[in-house]
Amino acid sequence: MIIELGHYALVLALATAVIQAALPILGARLNDRGLMELASSAAVACFLLVAFAFAVLTFAYVTSDFSVRNVWENSHSLKPMIYKISGVWGNHEGSMLLWLLILTFFSALVASFGRNLPETLKANVLAVQAWIAVAFALFILLTSNPFARLVPAPGEGKDLNPILQDVGLAIHPPLLYLGYVGFSVCFSFAIASLIEGRIDAAWARWVRPWTLAAWTFLTAGISMGSYWAYYELGWGGWWFWDPVENASFMPWLAGTALLHSALVMEKREALKIWTVLLAIMTFSLSLLGTFLVRSGVLTSVHAFATDPTRGIFILAILVFFIGGAFTLFALRVSYLKAGGIFAPISREGALVFNNLILTTATATVLTGTLYPLVLEALTGDKISVGPPFFNMTFGLLMLPLLFAVPFGPLLAWKRGDLAGVSQRLFASVAIGLVFGVAYYYFMNGGPVLALFGIALGVYLIAGSLTDLALRSGLGKVAGNVAWRRFSGLPRSAFGTALAHIGLGITLIGIVAVTAFETETVVEMKPGMTVEAGGYTLRFDGMRNGSGPNYSEESGHFTISRGGVALTEVWSSKRLYQARRMPTTEAGIRTFGLSQLYVSLGDQISEGGIVVRIWWKPMILCIWGGTLFMMAGGFVSLSDRRLRVGAPAKAKRPKTVPVGAAE
Amino acid sequence: MNRLLLVLLLLLAPVGAALAVNPDEVLSDPALEARARALSAELRCMVCQNQSIDDSNAELAKDLRVLVRERLANGDSDEAVIDYVVSRYGEFVLLKPRFETKTLILWGMPATLLLVGAITLIVASRRRAAQAKGTPLSEDEKEKLKKLLQP
Numbered sequence: 001m002i003i004e005l006g007h008y009a010l011v012l013a014l015a016t017a018v019i020q021a022a023l024p025i026l027g028a029r030l031n032d033r034g035l036m037e038l039a040s041s042a043a044v045a046c047f048l049l050v051a052f053a054f055a056v057l058t059f060a061y062v063t064s065d066f067s068v069r070n071v072w073e074n075s076h077s078l079k080p081m082i083y084k085i086s087g088v089w090g091n092h093e094g095s096m097l098l099w100l101l102i103l104t105f106f107s108a109l110v111a112s113f114g115r116n117l118p119e120t121l122k123a124n125v126l127a128v129q130a131w132i133a134v135a136f137a138l139f140i141l142l143t144s145n146p147f148a149r150l151v152p153a154p155g156e157g158k159d160l161n162p163i164l165q166d167v168g169l170a171i172h173p174p175l176l177y178l179g180y181v182g183f184s185v186c187f188s189f190a191i192a193s194l195i196e197g198r199i200d201a202a203w204a205r206w207v208r209p210w211t212l213a214a215w216t217f218l219t220a221g222i223s224m225g226s227y228w229a230y231y232e233l234g235w236g237g238w239w240f241w242d243p244v245e246n247a248s249f250m251p252w253l254a255g256t257a258l259l260h261s262a263l264v265m266e267k268r269e270a271l272k273i274w275t276v277l278l279a280i281m282t283f284s285l286s287l288l289g290t291f292l293v294r295s296g297v298l299t300s301v302h303a304f305a306t307d308p309t310r311g312i313f314i315l316a317i318l319v320f321f322i323g324g325a326f327t328l329f330a331l332r333v334s335y336l337k338a339g340g341i342f343a344p345i346s347r348e349g350a351l352v353f354n355n356l357i358l359t360t361a362t363a364t365v366l367t368g369t370l371y372p373l374v375l376e377a378l379t380g381d382k383i384s385v386g387p388p389f390f391n392m393t394f395g396l397l398m399l400p401l402l403f404a405v406p407f408g409p410l411l412a413w414k415r416g417d418l419a420g421v422s423q424r425l426f427a428s429v430a431i432g433l434v435f436g437v438a439y440y441y442f443m444n445g446g447p448v449l450a451l452f453g454i455a456l457g458v459y460l461i462a463g464s465l466t467d468l469a470l471r472s473g474l475g476k477v478a479g480n481v482a483w484r485r486f487s488g489l490p491r492s493a494f495g496t497a498l499a500h501i502g503l504g505i506t507l508i509g510i511v512a513v514t515a516f517e518t519e520t521v522v523e524m525k526p527g528m529t530v531e532a533g534g535y536t537l538r539f540d541g542m543r544n545g546s547g548p549n550y551s552e553e554s555g556h557f558t559i560s561r562g563g564v565a566l567t568e569v570w571s572s573k574r575l576y577q578a579r580r581m582p583t584t585e586a587g588i589r590t591f592g593l594s595q596l597y598v599s600l601g602d603q604i605s606e607g608g609i610v611v612r613i614w615w616k617p618m619i620l621c622i623w624g625g626t627l628f629m630m631a632g633g634f635v636s637l638s639d640r641r642l643r644v645g646a647p648a649k650a651k652r653p654k655t656v657p658v659g660a661a662e
Numbered sequence: 663m664n665r666l667l668l669v670l671l672l673l674l675a676p677v678g679a680a681l682a683v684n685p686d687e688v689l690s691d692p693a694l695e696a697r698a699r700a701l702s703a704e705l706r707c708m709v710c711q712n713q714s715i716d717d718s719n720a721e722l723a724k725d726l727r728v729l730v731r732e733r734l735a736n737g738d739s740d741e742a743v744i745d746y747v748v749s750r751y752g753e754f755v756l757l758k759p760r761f762e763t764k765t766l767i768l769w770g771m772p773a774t775l776l777l778v779g780a781i782t783l784i785v786a787s788r789r790r791a792a793q794a795k796g797t798p799l800s801e802d803e804k805e806k807l808k809k810l811l812q813p
Contacts, residue, residue, distance in 0.1 A: 235717055242712045341790050352783060360775040367771045381764060384706045386714065386757025393772050523685045601684065610684055 003068055006056025007147035010097075013049035013104070014137040016042050020107075020130035024123035025195070036119050039126035040111035046133060047101075047108035054088075054101045057146050061088050067153030070094065070146040076159035076578050078549045086170035087160045092294065092310075093146035095173060099290070100136045102174075102181040106210075107133065110185060117206060124192030125185075132184055135317045143310045159549065159578030168228030172221060176248055179218025180286045183255060185210040187283030190276045191325060194332045199272055204265035207279065209637060211262055215255045216633030222248055223626035234584030236597045236614045238513075238622060241390040246369045247289030250362050254282040257358035260351045268340040268413060270348055273333060274355070280329060284322040285362070291318050297373065343415040350408035350416075357401040364393050402456055402507065405500055406463025409493075410470070425459075428466050432459030439512075443617075446515050453511030460504030464497040495636025502628025509593075509621025518615045521601075525608045533615030535596060536560045537569075542609070550576045552585070555600050555609065559589060571598040571611075593620040683716065687724070689731050698731050701743055705730070706755050714757060726751075 020042035027035025057070070061084045066072040074091045075084060089098040107129040114122050140146070189207045193199040225248070230238040239245065258278045265275045291297070295311030342348040368385045375381055406428060410421045436455030440446065469475070471493060472486035520532055524539040531537075540556040554572040558565055571587030587598040594617045601610030683702075689695040702716035707723040715723040715730075726747065733743045747755055759765045799807065 237717065240712065344787060356776065356779045356783065360772055360779065363775050364772045367768055371765075371768045375764060379764065382752065382754040383759045383765065384712075384754055384757050385759060385768065386704075386706060386712060388704050388758035389768075392758070397772055397776075521683055521685050521688065604684075604686075 002056055003060060003065070003147050003149070006053045006060075007145070009049045009056070010053040010137065010141060010147070013046050013053065013100075014134065014141060016046040016049060017104075017130045017133040017137055020046060021127055021134050025127040028120040028123045028127075028196070031120075033119065036123035039123045039130075043104070043107040043111040043126050043129065046130070047104040050097075050101050050104045050137075053147075054097055057094060057097060058085060058088050061085060064157065065153075066155070066157050067149055067151070068146075069148045069150040072150055072154050072157045074160050075157040076549060077156060079160065079165065080548055082167070082170055083160060083165045087164075089173050090160050090164045090169055093140070093144045096136065096140050096144050096294070097146055098173065099177055099181060100133065100140060102177045103129070103133055103136065103184055106182060106185050110188075110210075114206075120196060121189075121192055121206075124195050125188045128188035128191045128195075129184060132188075132321065135320070139310075139313050139317065143313050157578075159576065162550065162574065162576035162579060162581050162583050163232060165576075166228065166232055168224065168232060172224045172228055175217055175224055176221030179214050179216075179221050179255075180248065180251060180289065182210065182214025182217055183251060183279075183283040183286050186214070186258065186279040187325070190279035191328065193276065194328050197332060197335050199276060199336055201266050201269045204262045204275060208259070208262045208266060211255065211259050211279075212633055212637050215252070215259055216630050216637070218248070218252050218255060219626055219629050219633065222252060223623050223630075227623050231586055231588060232583075234586050234599045235612070236586070236599070236616065238619070241368075241387045243369050244293050246365050246390075247292045250365050250369075251282055251285040251289060253358050253362040253365065254278060254285050257355045257362070258282050260354045260358075264348050264351050268342065268348055270340040270342060271352070271355075273336045276336070277329060278355070278359075280322075280325045281362075284318075284325065285366075287318050287321060288366075291315060292369070340414075342413070345411070345418045346416040347408065347411045347413045350404060350411050353404055354401060354408065357397055361394055361397045364397065365390065368393070399456075402460060402503070405460055405503065406466065409464075409467040409496055409500075424466060424470060425463055428459050428462035429455075431462045432456060443516050450511055450515035453515070454508055457504045457508035457511065460507065461501045464500040464504070468493065468497050491639035492636045495632045495634075495639065497632070498635060499629045499632030502625040502630075502632060504625070505621050505628055506623075506625025509618050509623075509625060512618035512621065513616050516617045520613045522611055522613075523604050523608045524611045530611070530613055532596060532613045533591075533594065533617065534561065535566075535591070535615075537596070537598065537613060539609075539611065545572075547574070549578060550574045553600075555587075555598075555611070557587065557598055559596065569596070569598055571600050573600050590620065593618045593624070595619050683727065684724070687727055687731065689735065694731075694734050697740060698727070698734055701730050701734075701740060702727055704744075704757050705747060706757050708751060708755060 020039055023035045024039035024042075027033070027038065057068075059065075060068045060071050061075055062081070064071065064075060064077040064084070066075075070091065070093050074094075075087050079087070088094045107126055110117075110122070110125060110129065114125070117125070186207050189203065189210070193203055222245075225245075226238050229240070230236060258275065261271050261275045261278055264271045291311075291314045295314055297311060340348075368389055371385050372383055375383060406425055407418075407421055410424060411418075432455040435458040436451040436453075439454045440448075440451040443450075468486065468489065471489055472482045474482045474486075476482075477485070518532060520530055522528075522530055524530065526539055526541040529536050529538045536559070538558045538560070540558055543554050543556065545552050545554060552572045552574040554570045557569045557571065559567050559569060567589055569587035569589045572585040574583045574585055575581070576583065584599055589596045589598075594615070597614040597616055599612045599614075601612060603609050683699075689698060699716060703714050705715045705726060707713045707715045707718035707720055707726070709720050709722050710718045713723075715726045730743055730747070733746055738746070744756070753759065759768065761769050
């Protein structure tokens with residue numbers, strides 16, 4: 001009964017979304033306040049209904065109600081509770097419901113926090129959000145219903161894919177979706193302003209917090225996913241340029257560009273057209289990512305053809321929203337006048353450079369991801385585009401951008417002084433090189449490029465700190481004055497610095513691991529030792545054990561340095577009974593920022609087993625850097641001028657109707 | 663969720679608990695082995711989803727790894743090994759596609775976009791700078807300005 005209630009709530013949510021999609025926009029046209037205000041209550045109601053449906057599905061998982069087909073397919077009564085809950089979104093149907101839940105959640109947030117928005121804009125934004133909600137609610141109800149029943153109900157479920165039974169899965173998809181779907185708000189703002197035909201600096205100010213929030217969550221989601229793959233897949237890779245990864249990385253790149261261009265628009269009212277276009281493109285990439293992952297088109301073009309309903313449905317959604325948005329943009333673009341002017345060497349110029357590179361990088365990843373599919377569809381030729389391609393093209397594109405990053409915040413708006421800024425950054429370059437050489441020396445050589453990579457990372461950190469130091473007048477004014485100025489700097493300045501520092505830290509991690517990682521593959525028998533990263537690992541033997549729904553074999557290793565035993569590590573291979581599926585549980589020990597990664601292979605001879613040991617120098621920097629980026633996002637979000645619900649009266653007069661002289 | 667699919671796809675391939683190179687495959691000459699590893703990272707495991715033969719423990723990947731090492735041990739150059747593998751398995755096996763007619767757009771995309779973007783920006787900024795000069799004040803306006811400035 002309760003399952004049917006959930007199903008019914010979802011249908012009601014669809015109906016609410018239809019109302020929210022149609023009436024407020026009419027109200028905005030007719031200037032009917034009642035119809036416009038309907039949007040907010042409908043948005044909240046829609047969210048509550050979807051949340052109820054989601055809670056019902058969760059309840060079915062928690063109580064292991066195998067009469068629900070979705071639960072039977074993806075759960076097991078013996079599974080630990082946390083994985084019963086996370087299993088709700090560990091499958092196609094449930095994950096689409098989560099998608100919808102987060103979409104309506106954002107609509108409800110706009111409805112309740114957007115009190116300072118102009119009435120018509122708010123009504124239109126919520127209506128556009130509802131169009132998306134209608135499309136995805138229909139998709140779920142028609143092709144991927146999680147509430148479908150199974151008669152007769154089986155006694156036991158088929159269990160969740162064991163690799164997904166991990167804390168990582170519990171948090172990775174919700175974070176990723178908060179980012180992915182969060183960009184829908186930017187999209188809706190863009191479409192709403194195109195419908196209204198007015199757009200100005202205030203628009204950028206309203207959109208920026210949403211962009212920041214979505215970007216921060218997406219950063220967290222991608223980083224989390226990367227760390228999860230690193231420890232769970234068992235071979236220590238942390239980024240594979242896999243199409244599904246690219247699907248989330250493209251909105252991130254475009255979102256990063258959007259974050260920067262919205263800044264120019266807000267401060268200088270320039271780049272309006274471009275910012276609107278970017279907002280549309282970012283969410284389009286989110287939709288494209290959903291399509292790529294959900295349609296099965298990635299496995300093979302043919303997999304798409306064998307079960308076409310879902311794929312074609314999402315493709316239709318994709319064509320409707322992306323096509324519609326770009327058509328609307330093309331129709332309205334002539335109304336939008338470019339705003340403030342600036343010299344090429346200026347803060348605006350630097351941000352434009354950032355956008356140029358990030359957009360090109362996004363397009364490169366997009367081309368690389370889709371090229372094999374398109375080429376095969378058109379000519380039948382099968383080619384692969386893999387990590388070597390992406391590393392080369394993406395790496396080359398990023399180099400100039402990374403070098404330019406510290407310049408941006410130091411350049412003045414409108415017209416900057418490149419020579420002066422270069423002078424101020426001279427110390428940072430020097431510090432970077434010193435660190436690069438020192439690390440190189442410390443590692444006893446290695447690829448010379450690594451030296452420059454480390455130098456670039458350190459320079460990014462030093463350059464970002466330079467900006468803060470200069471702004472607070474460090475060295476020019478008395479210490480206490482500098483401190484007062486420092487603590488008085490706007491939060492967004494700290495946000496920028498933190499995010500850029502994070503970028504530097506991540507870069508250092510990537511360079512160090514790529515250049516200095518060591519890998520040892522040996523067959524070990526108990527008592528044997530192996531050297532890795534200056535540590536000695538002794539293999540002590542195997543032990544059999546079992547967990548709630550798996551059995552495992554674990555190898556025990558003692559780690560010592562200079563003859564002194566430091567710690568121990570277990571590395572295991574598990575077999576999950578329900579699916580008879582093996583997984584690797586790598587043994588990982590952290591030393592400072594570096595890690596030893598021990599993974600078990602096959603048993604070759606009696607008592608011997610293949611062991612793979614990696615020394616991953618500075619690897620934690622990769623994810624540590626993203627923590628800084630997220631911190632930057634949150635700190636920026638708490639900036640007074642962006643704080644949600646901050647007094648906004650002063651913003652309204654700025655709104656200028658289209659066609660008005662600018 | 664993305665990760666999820668990746669994992670699901672990986673599992674379609676015959677993945678065991680063990681991965682990649684086994685000790686018995688490793689060549690005794692470290693220089694040769696390093697070359698073999700570098701080559702393996704560029705060759706796709708045909709039965710896996712987006713994995714190089716260096717990362718995969720599928721039977722076919724193992725065969726290819728051994729093949730690459732055999733060719734290297736016979737004194738083949740890196741290019742010769744790649745050519746040989748491609749002649750047997752087709753271009754699908756290359757993770758970094760060759761630069762040729764059908765991959766022109768793929769390889770040309772980044773540079774073209776950068777160029778087009780940069781040119782558009784330069785043209786747009788010139789036009790805007792020209793517009794910004796605007797029209798000179800009319801006689802009326804000059805008069806008004808004078809009045810404003812000299813109270």
